[in-house]
Amino acid sequence: MSSQGQSKAMARLAHAIHKIVGSCRETGHLSSRAMDEKLPIGQRLRLRMHLAMCAFCRRNARQLELIRQFLRHQAAVDEQPEPGLSDQARQRIQSRLSGDMS
């Protein structure tokens, strides 16, 4: 097969695969949606198949999940290095509270 014929055949193959498992663009949207809702079975399968064969989309989905896990973990723990109330705010709140107590 000539190289031109080869690249045409490759393009046709890629097109056929996209028809089954969706494009990376579609997968990007589905990856995001799947984080918020349960996808219908057909879309779930397309997403899973695409991710199984596309390293970039797999990375994208993993990184979005990593960001989520990181944020949720940080929101759940109370880390000392994060600054607390400023002295000013502390005094202001304290005197408001004391005012309401009396």
Place this chain on the structure above:
Amino acid sequence: MTRPELSDPGGWVARHGDYLFRFAMKRVRDEAVAEDVVQETFLAALKARDRFAGQSTERTWLTGILKNKIIDHFRRSGREVSFEVDDRTGAGEDNYVPSGPESGNWAPDKRPADWQLNPGDRAEQQEFWEYLNRCLDSLDHKYSLVFVLREIEEMVTEEICNVLDVTSTNLRVILYRARKQLRACLESHWLEKRKGR
């Protein structure tokens, strides 16, 4: 077992102020707003202290009140923002090849890089956290409101639609774009800096 009782309210700020402030900051992401919701929390708790049933600790009880104050803040902020998104421009679609045989594939310069974040490395985690915060603060306000409620508050989409008065279609688009921007921001700032070392 004795039921937990409330301590003297005069000592609340010293005992729980920093904790509640940090809790609020991670969600409202603004110092003045965080101070306000913490103050509102103490004042509301003072009024409601007769109703404290002793079913949780004092701090958990205060945190519960704070959570409601934070949601109220989001509800108010939601009213000041338009969540309309333009679907036609295809904004947010620039990660992919627009046409031709490669149409819909990742554009070569947009392909996600391998982050290789080491889960055991504390310093690396801290740095990632700093960049994540900066990137989150760089998001458009309407994006960050939605994103925080979904990813940090772990609200389901119906609740977010209700609190922010946004349609589920727009919510979906906003979440997609917020995630995409955040990922790209981390890649171009955090990852670039790490590579530069």
